[in-house]
Amino acid sequence: MLQLLATNMLSSCRKSFLFYSLLLAIFLSGCSLLPNRIKTAEKLLDTNPDSTLRILKSIESVSTLSNSERALYGILLFEALDKATQTLGPDSIINYSIEYYQTKKDKEKLPLCLYYKARLYKSVQQFESSTNMYLHALDYLKDGENFVLIAKIYSDLGYICNFQHDYNRAREKYQLSAQFFNEAKMPIEANYRLLNIGTTYRNEKNYKVALGNFRKVLNSTSDSMLLGATFQEIGVVYYLLGKSDSATFYLRKSLSYPYKQDDYSIRTYVFADYWFNTEKYDSAYFYADKALKYPSNFFTKRECFRILANTSYLQGDYKGMAGYMTSFQACTDSLRTIEAQTKTTVLEDIHQSNVVAGKNKRNFFIAGGLLLVISVAGFFIFVKLRKRNKENESDLIQKSEELGQYQVQLTKKDNQLRNTLIQKIEDTRKMESAAYKKATVADRPLIEKRIFENSLHFSNWPKFKTLMDGTFNNIITNLETEYPQISKKEIMLCCLYLCDLSSPEMAVILDVQPTGVYKLKQRLATKMNLAGTKELNQLLDEKSVSNNR
DSSP: OHHHHHHHHHHHHHHHHHHHHHHHHHHHHHHHHHHHHHHHHHHHTTTOHHHHHHHHHTOOOGGGSOHHHHHHHHHHHHHHHHHTTOOOOOHHHHHHHHHHHHHHTOTTTHHHHHHHHHHHHHHTTOHHHHHHHHHHHHHHHTTSOOHHHHHHHHHHHHHHHHHTTOHHHHHHHHHHHHHHHHHTTOHHHHHHHHHHHHHHHHHTTOHHHHHHHHHHHHHHOOOHHHHHHHHHHHHHHHHHTTOHHHHHHHHHHHHTSOOOTTHHHHHHHHHHHHHHHTTOHHHHHHHHHHHTTSOOOHHHHHHHHHHHHHHHHHTTOHHHHHHHHHHHHHHHHHHHHHHTSOOHHHHHHHHHHHHHHHHHHHHHHHHHHHHHHHHHHHHHHHHHHHHHHHHTHHHHHHHHHHHHHHHHHHHHHHHHHHHHHHHHHHHHHHHTHHHHHHSOTTTHHHHHHHHHHHHHOTTSHHHHHHHHHHHTTSHHHHHHHHOTTSOHHHHHHHHHHHTTOOHHHHHHHHTSOHHHHHHHHHHHHHHTTOSSHHHHHHHHHHHHHHTTO
16 A cells, blocks of 8 residues: 555656656747747848737746847837837836946947837827937937938927927928938938928918928829828818818828828818818718827817817707817817927027036046146156256256356447447547537538438448447347338437437437427337337337347
8 A cells, every 4th residue: 555655656756847847848948939039020120010019029028038138129129119100118118228228338229229218208298308318319329320210310309399389490300300311212201301391381371382392292202101191281281271172182182092190180180170160060070080080199189179079069969069178178288288398499408508518527537637647747757857957957057157147248248339339429429529619500410410420320221220230139120020110210210219319319310300209209109009108218228138138
């Protein structure tokens, strides 16, 4: 009996062991296949996003993935949802991808994550958070060549600006988006941006320019979806212009074309509004109700609920009217909340200021580090130079003494040259003293002129210039170079001042009245941008000795 019981227990243990071993093998096999499934999903993303979604959603436990696989999973899931025009989410998945790629400083995948997080915010009308995410993504894309992603970001920013009634800024964004789509060889998407630009003009009630843009799109594309959107916009413009026949023609035409996002709800809503205004309430109710069955924004929903509430009231359905009015008010409140958000323009300015501040902060730390390095290097250089200076201190002292002696000699030489010239004038004056005493008052100026001519040669400009330059350190040459606007007579006045001649003596040489000498000096000071004759005298004294120092 005991032997039979032991045999049964052993058999049971073997079965349990085999079961759990098989379960473990299946689990390990599944884990090993997960990376391959993610790679397959990545390959199918561009051609078949629906298949990518099915593969990704078949992964029951994302936590079993490695960190890199889990981060890639988040990007692939959001990109596949976006391509399949499905609701993005959950945000925890893309948040993990953002954190991972921020840690890895991956400038290729991180902006893509930020873009999809921005799209997630945009889909729930959180435009402030959405704009900030787009701007951060652009920071990483500035020097890259991911033209498609850059174009998509500018397109979404244009949408937000358009929604916020900032039409000029919206057109700037759409234009940038079109440029980058053209760089990426995607003309259909570039034409969509041209369509968007036309929409901004329509919103500004500049219908002529808007229609011009729409017709350019019609002439440059054969894409059925783009054509449908363009016919829709043309119909809306004609409707706003009150041209009912043209409006219904283009709107009916647009209904037969494929659509994306909220285009179809816009087409049917405009039809509903048209029928309501023409008092065909059954048709108005039909199209307004139909519009709500398709993806639509808050504005379209609000207007559809308005039409439904009014038609219900006119048809006596007060209970239905009350329900639609409640929905209408809810949409109105949502729109007010959205419109109260900070404008994209302000957010861009703040972001740019923060970027500049960040650069300044980095530059500050870099400058601080460089300053520290320079300070340390400077200290060692100072010590070395100090040592060298001590060794050469006696030589420096000797050279300083020699320089001092040289300066004394220069000063002495300057004084000797000046005194020699003045002595020459005095000697010439003594030689003419007898004639001067015998001369009449009228003849004395002529004798004085002869005295100065013999000693200074003022009537012979080259000879006078050589004498003055040699005596007063190139005074004439320097004045001619620095002040080309002054005349020879004014230069001569400067030289006569340095010769210690009196104003009457200067007047004789210059052929002016004694009072004219002062006026001449005043005009000269003005030409040389000096405050007065005192500053002129000081400048001449400095120039007569400074050039040899």
